[in-house]
Amino acid sequence: MVIKPFVTTYLKKTCNERFILQIKRYVTSHQYSTQIRSERSILYKPNKWEAIIGLEVHAQLNSKTKLFSSSSTSFNEPVNTNVSVIDASFPGTLPQLNAKCIELAVAASLALSGNVQLISSFDRKQYFYPDLPAGYQITQHYAPISLGGKVFLNYLDGLEYETMVRIKQIQLEQDTGKSIHDIVPGMTLIDLNRAGIGLIEIVTEPDMRTPKEAGLTVKKLQSILRAIGSSDGNMEEGSLRCDVNVSVHEHGTPYGTRCEIKNLNSIKFLMAAIDVEIERQINELENGNKIVQETRGFDVKKNKTYRLRTKETATDYRYMPEPDLPPLILNKDYITRISDNLPELPDDLKTRIMKKYGIPLHDVIVLMNETGGIKYFEEAVKNRNPQHVSNWITHELFGRLHARNIKFSQNPVSALQLGSVIDCVDNGDITGKVGKKILEKIISGDSRLASTIIQEEGLRQLNDINELEVICQEVILQNPEQLKSLREGKQTVFAWFVGQVMNKTKGQANPKLVNEILRKLL
């Protein structure tokens, strides 16, 4: 994408010479405005306001141990059990950098077309808070591990047009502990299980213009990080968290003052918060007020943002080079090795799966939303009807796992087992209904193949016309009342008879044959 000429033409169109100079200076000094896309000029009411949105995404790295200690990172453990003397910042302790976290951060940088820095370093960001044991967070302020990068959004992501969001930098840093305020009244409890877990902070340029673009960017980052295994990217569990910067300006004027909205824990809330924040800022400006640079929170219930702190009361983080860690020096071979082992990225994957299996984009997206979903699909789809397999996975399997609160990563149904269920249904051995029952059984822990279950428990579909005729006859004879009302013209009773036969056969009767026989007999 050519950026510079675009800025110039844009400026010529809208500004007089003197103004151009000002803007030009502004543009070069802030590196902002490099992308003003009139082709998607998304303006807000009265058709002159434009919103400028930037993101800071924190993603927990998918490493078994913490960034600077060997404590486990497993989620939902009893409070303060995954804590070492390093995590609790005991006197005399020193951080030890976890190689796995570097690998995952480098992979993320490569997947986002970032420039992995051969030399990066760590800094201390200092502030007092009870869930920050050392009184500082180790981060990469002055020399982050990756600079630059980009994310593309297009129809594959559900956007009507194409756009690109540039990434400013990716930095490695440690997570804080958790403060729990509401269990014991008047007290704050501290859980340090999360303290020291490795994060990458992905900082974008202010290249988004709508809440939808912002939401899709987060989704895209999420799917890329999942695809390469760098992060679970789970917003509910907090392994992915977002802060967003929003400003509005009149189209054709310099950017406005930005406000940061903190701690948005779902894409839905992120979009809602941006939406109301844009509206708030436009209202302020239209009423002749100024926007003050500040940090805001989002009240989900009131659907409003509210002030947390202004610039005047902002913390001075007193950044300082981390003396306990030498600079992180990577060599090119190391980066090449990670690059060579990078799995297929979401856009390529989507296109390939759609082309190869002919299933719709929606199905691919649903499959991709679960880590390992595509891999599972590709295992199960061998020699089977792709659409059937996709339906079974995305509707039957995902739905049942979700209902039972089982994560897909803990999915008890092997691809082989699911394939066996699909085969049995598709070749008419069992009905779809029985297939679903068998799936339930497998989810509950049955490790047998569907074909074995059918055989051992006699669940095979009744396709024997003679046998079915006998059963149908019996049902008709046993229910003279219903027969009478059917004869009197009450057609709904027919379905009732089908149901009775199915009941009697425990659902194993071939419903098609039952229909035919009953129609003949009645």
Next chain:
Amino acid sequence: MAQDLLQQKKVTSVTLVRDCFSQISKHNARLNAFIKVQNENVALEKAREADERVNKGVIKGALDGIPITYKDNFCTKELSTTCDFMSPFNATVVDLLQDAGAIMIGKTNMDEFGMGSANMYSAFGPAYNPHTIISDQKEPIDQEPRVAGGSSGGSAASVASGMCFASLGSDTGGSVRLPASYCGVIGFKPSYGQCSRWGLTAYASSLDTVGIITRNVLDAQLIYDIISKYDEKDSSSLSPKLRSINASLASFDKTNTNVTDLSKLRVGIPQEYYVFELSDPIKNLWKRGISLLRSYGATIVSVSCPSTRYALPAYYILAPAEASSNLARYDGVRYGHRSDMDSNQEEELLYVHTRSEGFGEEVKRRILLGTYTLTAGSYNDYFIYAQRIRKMVQSDFDSVFRRPNPLHLVKDETSPFYNRNNDEIFEISNQLRKENNGVDVIMTPVAISTSPKAKDSLSSSFLSNSSSCFSTDNTSIDDNRFVNAYVNDVFTIPANLAGIPAISVPFGISPIDGFPIGLQLMTQYGDEHTLFYISKVLENNFFKQ
């Protein structure tokens, strides 16, 4: 050496330990060398076990049965580390010494968090100089209490008074060398990165070094050889690869065969260390040191380290900045003191009482100073400048020493040492040596005076005076007293800023007050063995009046 006597069965560990405890019971009340003394029976039990091992000929290590003390800022599982804090782990160096058989006698007194040069800023009261007690001089010496020096004052006092055979201290700006000079013992600071800092309570991480205090050079070397090990728990620990490269570099001690012939030795005398405040007895002894080495055939070279005059101010920017950060963890949430007044406080003020009550005055001063220099408005004006000065001090030393600095040689693929075997490294380093103008060792004083009197040392204001340390104005005597407290660090700080090894070797007694004086030797980064070599020459020629 005690360990030789032990192994030759001329003395038992039990006797050694008993002697140490007897010295403690006799003198510690006056010296206040300890914050915590080990239970005598526990120590004796260990001594008995050591004796058994010696008798069976299956000793644990080079220090089996040797009584040792640790400065209170080393984490030890067995004894509390300041007040009642029980660390759940041992410092790496403590583990290494215990594995070698050392018996812990106690934890020694120190300036709080290592901040001080007189051991007057201890929460447990000052440690005093033992020289009046142990001196065998016929002439009466001034009996007024004098400081043991800081911040490892308790360590120096415990070694000098025979309460132990060696002590581990820490050296951030001279904290083992200064008390060693005052108390008349060896105070050795290895190169930064040689000994693991894991388990050493941090003051200023980029300057903190494990230090060794002993009664002779050989003991210091023995302990150094045990604790100088790579430790993956300390990321600033010198890597095995760098250690092996360093070991292959040419150095004076490897090429010199005859101890009495130092004709190949080049000794640097930095002119910037000849400061106004230097007292006559020290000046004279420094000159004696120079003529001694000359008499052994060494070439004496006047060298210049022009950045030295900025080292002290730079140190007082960098060390407090790191301290303000390192000490942020003492918030009373997980361990340590917690003020009763800190509940029911507004969030922003949560730690005010805990930290105000918990820290001593000097610590608070340095935290405030460090917090200030790190704020957005002053970071560039102070911290960055101080970092630059630190680089200048380092390159001053690099340009003076004959031996190349191994840290600068192996950085990347363009280095001549990249992918070379040890013989090649030796060869190349020989070619890189500044044969004709570099020096092998630098000799300077350690302190500007002998141990000050305790009453003169109670300075409460370094802030107002630290910048004027080189001032030649006619300041009042009263002001000088405060100035001296900080000028005292002036000779020792450069080695910390540069990370190079330095040692204080007792070399004489002041004819004025009868108190000991040490001389400081410094060598290039990683050249500890040359340092020991020359230290032994000074040690063997201790100047007696």
